[in-house]
Amino acid sequence: xxxxxxxxxxxxxxxxxxxxxxxxxxxxxxxxxxxxxxxxxxxxxxxxxxxxxxxxxxxxxxxxxxxxxxxxxxxxxxxxxxxxxxxxxxxxxxxxxxxxxxxxxxxxxxxxxxxxxxxxxxxxxxxxxxxxxxxxxxxxxxxxxxxxxxxxxxxxxxxxxxxxxxxxxxxxxxxxxxxxxxxxxxxxxxxxxxxxxxxxxxxxxxxxxxxxxxxxxxxxxxxxxxxxxxxxxxxxxxxxxxxxxxxxxxxxxxxxxxxxxxxxxxxxxxxxxxxxxxxxxxxxxxxxxxxxxxxxxxxxxxxxxxxxxxxxxxxxxxxxxxxxxxxxxxxxxxxxxxxxxxxxxxxxxxxxxxxxxxxxxxxxxxxxxxxxxxxxxxxxxxxxxxxxxxxxxxxxxxxxxxxxxxxxxxxxxxxxxxxxxxxxxxxxxxxxxxxxxxxxxxxxxxxxxxxxxxxxxxxxxxxxxxxxxxxxxxxxxxxx
Numbered sequence: 001x002x003x004x005x006x007x008x009x010x011x012x013x014x015x016x017x018x019x020x021x022x023x024x025x026x027x028x029x030x031x032x033x034x035x036x037x038x039x040x041x042x043x044x045x046x047x048x049x050x051x052x053x054x055x056x057x058x059x060x061x062x063x064x065x066x067x068x069x070x071x072x073x074x075x076x077x078x079x080x081x082x083x084x085x086x087x088x089x090x091x092x093x094x095x096x097x098x099x100x101x102x103x104x105x106x107x108x109x110x111x112x113x114x115x116x117x118x119x120x121x122x123x124x125x126x127x128x129x130x131x132x133x134x135x136x137x138x139x140x141x142x143x144x145x146x147x148x149x150x151x152x153x154x155x156x157x158x159x160x161x162x163x164x165x166x167x168x169x170x171x172x173x174x175x176x177x178x179x180x181x182x183x184x185x186x187x188x189x190x191x192x193x194x195x196x197x198x199x200x201x202x203x204x205x206x207x208x209x210x211x212x213x214x215x216x217x218x219x220x221x222x223x224x225x226x227x228x229x230x231x232x233x234x235x236x237x238x239x240x241x242x243x244x245x246x247x248x249x250x251x252x253x254x255x256x257x258x259x260x261x262x263x264x265x266x267x268x269x270x271x272x273x274x275x276x277x278x279x280x281x282x283x284x285x286x287x288x289x290x291x292x293x294x295x296x297x298x299x300x301x302x303x304x305x306x307x308x309x310x311x312x313x314x315x316x317x318x319x320x321x322x323x324x325x326x327x328x329x330x331x332x333x334x335x336x337x338x339x340x341x342x343x344x345x346x347x348x349x350x351x352x353x354x355x356x357x358x359x360x361x362x363x364x365x366x367x368x369x370x371x372x373x374x375x376x377x378x379x380x381x382x383x384x385x386x387x388x389x390x391x392x393x394x395x396x397x398x399x400x401x402x403x404x405x406x407x408x409x410x411x412x413x414x415x416x417x418x419x420x421x422x423x424x425x426x427x428x429x430x431x432x433x434x435x436x437x438x439x440x441x442x443x444x445x446x447x448x449x450x451x452x453x454x455x456x457x458x459x460x461x462x463x464x465x466x467x468x469x470x471x472x473x474x475x476x477x478x479x480x
Contacts, residue, residue, distance in 0.1 A: 033056045033057040033058065033157070033364075034055075034056040034069060034155050034156070034157050035053075035054075035055050035056070036052055036053070036054055036071075036153050036154070036155050037052045037053035037054075038052070039051065039052035039073075039151060039152065039153040040052065041136075041146065041151040043141070043146055046138060047135075047138065048135075048136040048137075048138060048140075048141055049091075049133055049134060049135045049136055050073065050133070050134050050136060050151065050153065051095065051131065051132070051133050051134075052131070052132065052153055053129075053130070053131055053132075054069060054071075054118060054128065054129075054130055054131075054132050054155065055127065055128055055129040055130070056069060056127070056128050056157060057127050057128075057364070057365070058125075058126075058127070058364045058365050058367065059120055059124065059125070059126065059127065059128045060120065060124065060125045060381070061119065061120035061121070061122060061123055061124045061125075062123060062125070064162070064380065065159065065160045065161065065162050065380050065381075066119050066120055066159075066160050067119070067120075067157060067158065067159050067160070067242060067381070068108075068117040068118060068119035068157075068158045068159075068160060068239060069117065069118045069119070069128075069155045069156070069157060069158070070115055070116075070117055070155065070156045070157075070158050070239065070311075070312075070313070070477065071115055071116055071117075071118060071134065071153060071154070071155050072084070072085075072114060072115035072153075072154050072155075072311060072312050072411060073085040073087070073115075073134075073136065073151065073152065073153050073154070074151070074152050074154070074256055074411075075140075075141075075144065075149045075150070075151055076149065076150055076152070076256065076258075077148060077149045077150070080258035080259060080260075081149075081258070082256065082257065082258055082261075082413075083140065083144070083149075084114070084140070084312075084410065084411030084412050085136055085137070085140040085141075085151070086112075086113035086114060086136070086137035086139070086140045087109055087113050087114075087115065087116050087134055087135065087136055087137060088109070088113070088135040088136065088137055089109050089113070090109070090135070091135035092107040092109070092116065092132070092133060092134050092135055093132070093133045094130050094131070094132055094133075095130070095131035095132065095133055096130060096131045097129065097130045098129045098130065098131075099129075100126070100127065100128070100129050100130070102124060102126075103120060103124055103126070103128065103130075104120070104121040104122055104124075105118055105119065105120065105121060105128070105130060105132070106118070106119055106120075106121035107134075108479070110312070110408075110477070112312075112408065112410070113137055114312035114408065114409070114410060114411050115311075115312045115411075116134065117158065117239065118132065119160070152256065154252060154256075154311070156241060156249065156311060156313075157241070157242040157243065158239040158240065158241055158242060158477070159239065159240050159241075159242045159324075159380055159381060159382050160237065160238075160239055160380075160479075161234070161237060161238050161239070161240055161320075161323060161324050161380055161382075162237050162380075163235065163236055163237045164235065164323075164327075164328050165195060165196060165197040165198075165235060165328065166195075166196055166234065166235075166322065166323045166326060166327065166328055167193040167194065167195060167196070167322075167326065167330060167331045168181050168193060168194050168196060168211075168319060168322045168331075168455065169181040169182045169183065169192070169193035169194050169211070169331060169455055170182060170193070170331065170333070170453075170455040170456070171192055171193050171331050171332070171333060172190075172333045172334075173190065174333075174334075175190055175213070175214075175455070176190070176213075176214040177214070178448065178455075178456040178457065178458055179213050179214060179215065179219070179220030179221075179456070179457045179458045179459075179460050179461075180213060180455040180456060180457060181193075181194055181211050181212070181213050181455065181457070182194070182211065182212060182213065183210070183211060183212075184206075184207055184208060184209065184211070184212040188207050188212075193330075193331045194210065194211045196233050196234065196235055196319060196323075197235065198233075198235055199229075199232075199233055199235040199236040200229035200230075201229070201233060201235070202226060202227065202228060202229050203226065203227040204226050204227075205223065205224055205225050205226070205227065205396065206223075206224065213397075213457070213460070215397075215461070219458060219459045219460070219461060219462035220397055220457060220458065220459070220460045220461050220462075221395055221396065221397015221398060221432070221460060221461025222397055222398060222399075222461065223397075225396075225399060225402050226402070227396050227402055228402065228403075230405040230406070231317065231319075231396075231402055231403075231404060231405070231406075232316075232317045232319070232320055232394075232404070232405075232406040232478065233317070233319045233320070233323075234317070234319045234320040234322065234323030234324070235323070236478065236479070237478075237479045238320065238476050238477060238478045238479060239476060239477045239479065240316065240320070240324050240380075240382055240474065240475075240476045241313075241382075241474040241475055241476070242381075242382060242383055243295070243383050243384060243474070244295045244296070244384055244388060244389055244391075244472040244473065244474045245295070245296045245299070245304070245307060245472065245473055245474060245475075246292060246293050246294060246295060246296055247278075247279055247280050247289040247291055247292060247293075247294045247295075247296045248289060248291075248292025248293060248294075249292075249296065249307075250267070250280065250296045250299065250307065251280055251287045251288055251289050251292070253265070253306075253307050253310055253311075254266060254280075254287040255286060255287050256310070257413070257416065260415055260416060261306075261413055261415065261416030262416070263416070264306070264415060264416030264417060265303055265306055265416045266282065266287075267280065267298055267299055267300075267303060267467065268280050268281065268282050268287070269282075270298060270467055273298060276297070276298060276469045277297060277298075277354050277469055278297060278298045279291045279294060279353070279354065280296075290353075291353050291354065291355050293355060293356075294353065294354050294355045294356075295354070295356065295384070295388050295389050295472050296472065297354070297389060297468070297469050297470065297471065297472060298467045298468065298469065298471075299467065299471070299472070299473065300465055300466055300467050301392060301423075301424070301425075301431055301465030301466075301473075302417065302418070302424055302425065302465065303467075304392065304473040305417075305418035305420075305422055305424060306413055306416055306417055306418050307475075308409050308418065308475045309409030309410065309411070309412070309413060309418035309419060309420055310409065310411060310413055311409060311411070311475065312408060312409050312410065312411050312477070313408065313409055313475035313476060313477050314406060314407060314408045314409060314420070314422070314475060314476060314477065314478075315392070315393060315394050315404075315422060315473075315475060315476075316391075316393045316394065316474070316475065316476040317393055317394045317395075317396075317401075317404065317406075318393050318394065318395055318396060318432055318434060318457070318460060319396070320393075320476060321385065321391060321393055321434050321435075322454060322455070324378055324379075324380055324382050324385065325337035325378045325379065325382070325385045325386070325454045326378075326379055326454050327378070327379030327380055328379075329379060331454075331455065334453045335453060335454055335455075336373075336386050336451065336452075336453055336454065337376070337377070337378035337379065337382070337385045337386050337454055338372045338373040338375075338376060338377060338378065338386075339372070339373070339379060340373055341453075342373070343386075343451045345373045345374050346373070346374065346376055346387065346451065347359045347360045347362065347374045347375070348374070348375050348376045348383070348384070348387070349387075349438075350388075350438055356384065356388060358374075358375070360374065362374065362375075367381060376388075376451075385434075385435050386435050386436055386451045386452050386453075386454070387435070387436055387438060387450050387451045388435075388437070388438055388450075388472065389437050389438065389470055389471060389472025389473075390433045390434070390435060390436065390437035390459075390468075390470055390471050390472065391433065391434050391435040391472065391473065391474065392431055392432070392433055392471060392472070392473045393431070393432055393433075393434060394422075394423065394430060394431065394432070395429075395430060395431060395432030395460055395461045396460075396461075397432060397460055397461025398423075398429035398430045398431075398432075398461055398463065399429070399430075400423045400428055400429045400430030401423060401429065401430035401431070401432070401461075403430075404422065404423070404430070405421075406478055407420050407421055407422070408420075408477060408478070423463075425465065428463065429461075429463045430463065431462075431463045431464070431465060432457065432459060432460040432461050432462060432463075433457075433459040433460065433462060433464065433471075434452065434456075434457055434459075434460065435452050436448055436449045436450045436451050436452035437449065437450055437468075437470030437471065437472075438450040438470055439469060439470045440469075450470075
């Protein structure tokens with residue numbers, strides 16, 4: 001049972017006023033290497049816009065794909081009011097790229113206006129450093145006294161996963177004991193992997209259907225049902241978080257909430273939080289962490305979904321996980337996201353504080369197709385899809401998972417909870433786990449933990465939504 005501390009009203013007001021003072025000086029969309037300066041909000045002739053500095057290291061745009069920053073905006077006041085600010089479709093501009101040479105930036109606004117992507121427009125590798133101007137939706141400011149509210153910008157590093165077919169499953173007899181997906185043959189035999197060729201492809205889960213898996217352990221799923229056309233499969237392009245949600249990002253989330261929402265989502269008040277390796281603290285009525293880039297463990301599924309909704313993202317499906325990990329490459333026996341069947345080169349591991357560091361001292365600037373096995377980067381250079389923390393996602397192994405249609409968060413919470421039609425709560429189904437998780441150096445590990453081959457899914461349909469030292473999450477957004 002998780003117990004939360006319920007602050008008094010006086011603490012609520014102190015938290016708000018301290019947040020007021022800090023908002024005048026600095027706000028960061030804290031993600032690994034991603035920095036946003038405190039934004040200036042302008043309102044001229046009824047047209048709102050904001051200007052701020054944006055930077056991140058090791059950006060790229062090459063023939064295969066690109067990375068990007070997902071940006072979104074919030075208003076808040078000391079009385080507890082919070083409001084997500086939408087952006088306009090057009091009019092955004094790069095004011096300056098400073099001394100960076102060869103860099104051109106592009107803007108891609110979401111159809112719902114919840115946020116926008118900023119990305120290198122053409123071939124590029126290096127640091128992004130720019131002043132940007134973002135046009136905001138006037139409708140978001142209706143009835144708002146802009147003299148008594150505070151405005152913040154947030155950013156998350158993302159990786160573009162391009163359109164294309166791919167394979168799911170495991171091409172070998174280990175498919176059955178590890179819950180891997182396979183194409184069923186005659187008399188229940190394993191006929192090979194399954195081709196996912198269209199976003200609206202419907203797939204029957206059955207011993208004589210389009211795909212099947214074994215569930216001897218009771219965690220892989222219900223072994224039945226149809227994966228409908230609306231279930232996100234990963235053939236259509238989408239963006240995925242480059243890293244798992246970090247403590248710095250979750251701190252930004254907590255510090256943007258009102259007191260009711262904080263009470264629902266403050267993982268710092270969970271029993272034994274710090275003893276289990278959590279580093280977020282609540283001092284002087286504001287949350288902070290000394291390790292902002294550390295993967296955020298000990299979030300429940302409902303905590304994670306609230307973050308996704310707040311950020312305008314959504315949970316990924318297990319088919320999208322496979323696409324982001326393997327890309328269009330053919331499945332191999334025991335292949336990891338970095339494209340080989342060997343895990344012994346891995347250098348990106350937790351240090352004593354739980355931060356992921358390169359044991360050989362390499363910088364991420366040296367990441368390439370030739371070095372990705374050392375970094376644990378996927379085919380598309382998504383980091384840590386195998387290892388670090390277990391990845392939670394929408395499973396094909398439960399009716400609530402198969403009913404998922406890919407709706408995005410709208411940036412607005414209801415009493416601290418996600419208000420989307422996503423699997424929720426501690427007892428319902430629809431959630432699964434992939435990728436393996438790191439429980440500490442005192443544990444003896446095995447063939448799917450802490451590093452799991454792409455297709456292994458021994459917990460692919462297990463609805464374990466509670467907090468755990470090795471459970472994490474990351475989110476995606478479909479392209480419009």
